[in-house]
Amino acid sequence: MPQSTVSQHLGKLKSHKAVAYERKGLEVFYRVDDKKVKQTLKILID
Numbered sequence: 001m002p003q004s005t006v007s008q009h010l011g012k013l014k015s016h017k018a019v020a021y022e023r024k025g026l027e028v029f030y031r032v033d034d035k036k037v038k039q040t041l042k043i044l045i046d
Contacts, residue, residue, distance in 0.1 A: 010030060013019040018040075021030045 001034075009042060010019065012017045013030075014021060016036075018036045020033045021028050023029075
């Protein structure tokens with residue numbers, strides 16, 4: 001997958017607060033926001 005595509009997807013996830021991120025210098029580290037994942041799964045299951 002091209003880097004630009006990944007960046008666009010991560011941008012959308014960030015705007016919906018589905019991922020959390022931390023910037024260290026020029027690098028950005030992403031992680032799934034557990035609360036959002038739980039909420040999404042609950043919506044899908046109900």
